Structure formats: C-alpha cells, structure tokens
Amino acid sequence: METWEKKESATTVGLCLLPSELLHEIFSRLALPDLLRLRAASKVLAGEFRGACVGLGGTWLFLFKKRPPRDAVLRGFNDRAGRWFRFRVATILRAAAPPGDDDLYFLAADGDFFLFASNERRELIAANLRTGAARRLPASPLGPRGTSSWRRPGLKLLAGPSGTEHFRFLFAEVTQQGPVLFEYSSEAGAWRSSPAEQTAAPPPPGAALLNAAAGDSAVVVGASGEGRAVFFRPRLPEAGDGMRIYGDGHLAVVRSAAVAEEAHRVRVRAVAELQLWGMSSDGGRWEMVAGAPPELIEMAGRPYCVMTGCLEEAGGVVTLVLMSNYKGMWDLTWVTFDKKMGRWGSVPVPDYGAKGLNMAGIAITSSLGLRPAAPPPETTA
Template sequence: MDGCRHLTSNAVGFCLLPSELIQEILLRLALPEILRLKSVCKTLASIISGDYFRREYNTRSSSENWLFLFKKRSLRDSEIHGFTDSSDRWFKIPVTEFLFPVVPPGEDLYFLTASGDIFLFALNKLREVIAVNVKTKTVKKIPPSPLGPRDTSSWRRSGLKLIAGPSSSDHFRFLFTELHENQPVLLEYISETDRWQYSEAREINESEARVGESESVFLSVINRRSESVVIAVQSESTIPVVLRPRLTETRDGGDLLHVYGDGKMVIVRSEGVEGNGRVRVITRIEVLGLSSDGRGWEFLSWVPPELVDKFKKPYGVMKGCLEDRDGIIRVVLVSNHEGYWDFIWLSYELGSRVWKWVPLPDCRMKGSNMAGISLSSGPTL
C-alpha cells in the first residue's frame, strides 16, 4: 500500500479489493480512464501492466465501438475527440502532439479514418498521407500510391478502408479504390513491406453468387442515385471483383441523403421546416444491403418513427459515416445548424433486427471546424 499513501479513503478501499474484482471493474472502463488510473498508485499500475490484464483488455477492445472526430483550428490547437458507447463522455485522444515534428506550419490537415491504434491523416498542401500509432507514439509517412499524390478532396470515406493488425503488432493495411482510365482499381498499402499493390478489378460472372460474404471488404467506387459501382475484396490473394448494384426507389418522401460503407447504404429522408428549404428535419431513415449476387440494393430495415422522434432536430447541412462490423450496422449522422454541431449515433443488429440510439453528450463544437470523422474499434494497451 506504499504507493497508495496519498489517496482518499475510498480510493484506498478500492485498492484493497481482491485483484480479480479490481481487474473486472477496470475492464469495463474506457482506455483513457484506465491510463489515468494507472498513475494513481502502484497497486493499480501493477494490475494494469500485467500480461493477463493487457491481453484480456486488448481482446475486448477489438469489439469496442468508438467514434472519433477531428476538431481543427491551428495544428497546436487541433484535437481528436473520442466517444465510446460504453462510456458517457468524450475523451481527448493524444494524437496531434505526435504530428508537430513532421507536419510543417500552415499545413492543412484532414483526418481520414482510424482502426485500433492507427489514425490516418492526409496533408493537403504536401499531398501526403501519414499514420499515427497512439500506442507506440510514432508517426509513419506513407509513400505515394501508384496513382500519384492526392489532395484531401480526392479521398472518399466510403472508398477507403484501414485495417489494423493484431494488438501485438504495429502493422496495418490501407486500401482505397478509384476509377482509373475508366477501370475500377484497388490500391493496397501494406505497412509491413512499406509497399503498394495495384490491382484491376474484374467484372463478376453471371455464374458467380454469394459475393456478399462477411469476410469481404467492400469499397465504393461511384455512388449514384440509382446505381453504384462497388468492388469486393474477399482476401489478400484474390483479384477484387466489380459489383454494380442498382437501387429501385419505391418509397416517396422528401430529400435524400445517402451514406455508404462496408457494402451497406443508409438513406436519410427529410423535409423542410415551415417551408424553409434550407432548414430541414429528418422524417425517415432506412438501411439497405447488397443482394447476394451483388446486382442490387435490398431493403433491410427502417428506424422506428418513435425512435426518430427522440433525436430529430432542425439542421442546415448533414453528412455521415457508416460501418458494418460483427453483425451490427452503425451509422453516425453529423449535422450543423446555425453553427451548432449535432451527432446522431444509431446501430442496427442484423440478427435481432433491433435498432438502438446512443445519445452523445455535447462535444463543444460550436464555431469549430470539423475536419474528419470515423467509426472504429478501440485502441489497445
């Protein structure tokens, strides 16, 4: 107990609990809370640093659900904020402090995506991509792809995917797709070799089916109102295939916002408020998935109207991000109205067909510039 000498009586009492009980309590906390407790006393630090706790926490973190957003001012004032559905508050994620040595003053930085411990940023002026590992506190410059350097406006959220390696490794894969010379192509960067792979996607044959397998990675090449172009990557060794799903609109109702990701599509329907077309309110949200042959978008579900009534607010502009992981579709809608940012986090469990709304606390974004948002699994110890 020497390391707990300056703690309150409640904190000392907590440290006196059986270590198994302490571990179970700590495993229910978000990583920033665990790291803060690690500095409280030697007893907690010893438990958190132990091989069993670290292994157990990292196993659970792969199924955690985080929302990260990049609040941008100047580089030194920019912040990554993270929220997990297992907590009730936002956390500041120490990322930008690692960027100072490699990002020149005046550079326009954009947050592309995150996966586990890896956060990916695009530099607009230098037209570079850098990866920050928050566990090892390192920054890695990614060499230009075979298609050459890109500015931030050319990156599409639904057309890229970051896949972090196991928690014991700092390796990752970064995939994105593009239409090059009128041909859908896949670009894949492998950090272990520090090299890019370039693949031309092939058209799917009539005899092929069941392209929508759970282990596939789906990247959007083109998204149109009635037809999309998607490529499916089923493993690292196979050639990606081209899917051309069509959408048959059968339901009426207001303006539409389409959000794509992981072979799913969310349609947000809205209407003007009191005849003001610039201020809108959500009326209906639907989710669709790829058909088994990849040739169509199939209706899966819609958010119950009574749930929509709980979170709908007037908004001026809206965008979103979407992921399908572990049998749960998650979508986050970000809107702005008169300088105020609002976030709607919804999840749909495919097995039980149940919708859930995750209320988010205020992130104090008024007047700030949001330069990127991503859904991700949790960082590790």
C-alpha cells in the same frame, strides 16, 4: 501519504480477490482510457487485464477540428463510457507536418493508427498513438491528391495483428479500365493496385467492402486478404431522392422534408425517413433491411441546413452517425441496428462544444487498440 498508499493497496488486493468472471465484467464496462490507466496503475491486475482486454473498448466516434498541427486535437466519443475524450495528436503530427502545414483532414482510425491527409503537401500521414510516431505515405498510383479527393466512404484503414507495428490502407476507384483496388502496406512500404473482377458470388469471408462510386450506379469493391479484388453493382429498386451513406456493404438512405426557408434561400430541413439497406447475396441489388421507427426519426428530426454521416458494421451491428449543422451548431445523432436481433437502438451523445466547429473529418471504429499506450487521453470537462 502513507495512509493513502495503504488504502490503495488494500483496495487493489480486495479487487483481486473478486472472481475472474466478475473482474472481466467490470473491465468490459470501462472505456479504453480507463483501461489504460488501470493497467498502468496496478501491476497486480495486469494479468487479469490481459485476459479481459480482448475485444473491449466499445465503438468510438472521432471528430477532428481544423486547427494548426501545433494545436491539433482529436475528439473521441465512446459509447461504452458515454462521454468525450481528447486525444492529443499535435506533437505526433508536427513531426510529419512541418509548421505552416495546417490544412489537415482526418480520414480513418483502426488499432493504434490514425490517418490524416495534408492538403498543402497532398500527402497522407499515419500517426501511431501508442508509439508517438508518424510517417508520410508515398503518393498513391493515382498521384498526389488533395483532401477533397479523400473525402469519401470507400476508405479502409486496417491495423495489423496485436503486437505488430504495421497497417494497411485501402481505397477503391473507378478508372477507365474499371474498378480498381489500391492498397498501401506499411510493412512493404509500397502501394499495389489490383483490377477488380465482377462476380455474382458472395463477397469472400472477411473481405473489406469499399464503395467506389455513389448514386444510382454504386460500385462496391470487395478486397480479400490475398490481394484479390471483386466488385458488385447493386441496384436500388426504389428511385427517389435522399442522402445516401455507404459503409461495409450497407447503405443508409436518409430522406428529409423542408420545414422552413431562411434568408438567402437557405432551406431548413428535418429527417423524415431513415432506411437501412444491405447487398443481396449475389451483390446485384440493395435489399431493404429495416426502416427506423418513429421514435428514432423524432430523435434525428432536429432542423438542419447541412448534413453528413458515416456508417460501420462490426459483429452484426450497424452503427450510423449523422452530423448536421444549423446556424453554426453541429448536432450528432447516433443510431444502431442489430441485424441478429432485428432491433434498432440509439446512443445519447452529450454536447461537446461544437459551436463554430470547423469540422475536418469524422470516422467510426470498433477496433481501437488496447495495448499499452503513450500518455492517455484527457477527459474533457
């Protein structure tokens, strides 16, 4: 034991002798759980950690398996670490969702917060992984809603500045009065609604862009930090079929072709074309950004019967994750497009034991908290 402690001390001292630039480069290649373990294990490196942690963590994909709250686990894949982690949320959710309330759906994540919807109670539950606390949100101005009403791309969970315990949850809805932005503030503990005004001006800088309606009559609502809401009705010049995935003012069009037909007229399909679109400067139409190259189409072209997906834009990079199911097996395809470089990319996603997965929510975030946390997640086998 004494020998081990001496070796660890020598290693820590040796690491601290490295230039700060090199330490920052090392930290930048670590995933969030590794960073948290490092910070907890070495007080000597705490100062360097604080200087390097801003903006680190990579992009996360979260999946939630529908299980009773006592067994609830979030699976998280980090593109920087290239592996899956398990985030234990059972104890946190149990405090807000009493035994028997096992119909939960995962909606979004940002900072330290994870948002779930309870179908039985028709409520929203916000869980803080850092503090281990959870709270039930009051019903929205539209009244209590089941999970089916929340399964949409027009949702945003926005954590407050580092060091605060607050968050905002936003969603947009097309009502009889037109598009409306609904926002819950944990600091105020209340909802507010803001009718959106149509505009031909560009979205306000830093505005959250929420999709309020899908299809050819897509409505995108822009929410600024001052509570002002504007909306756009971008038109898609090219008509045609294809699955449409919205997010952050972007649109991915996934067109597939039939490859087989199985029993009970179940059609087996495969991705044949993938396009990324963005809004024009006046928000009046969708403009083609780029079409995926053949090698990405081939990677995403595995047979499927059912497909869903999610899209996020952060720092000029659009991340698109497609999740497809074939004969009870879920498959993930992760592609990116760097708008500044005009370059497509992909992230290999290893198997995560998805056979028979009763998927209850999928989300992407590039803003997972890096502050000191509750017990770190376990690495999956």
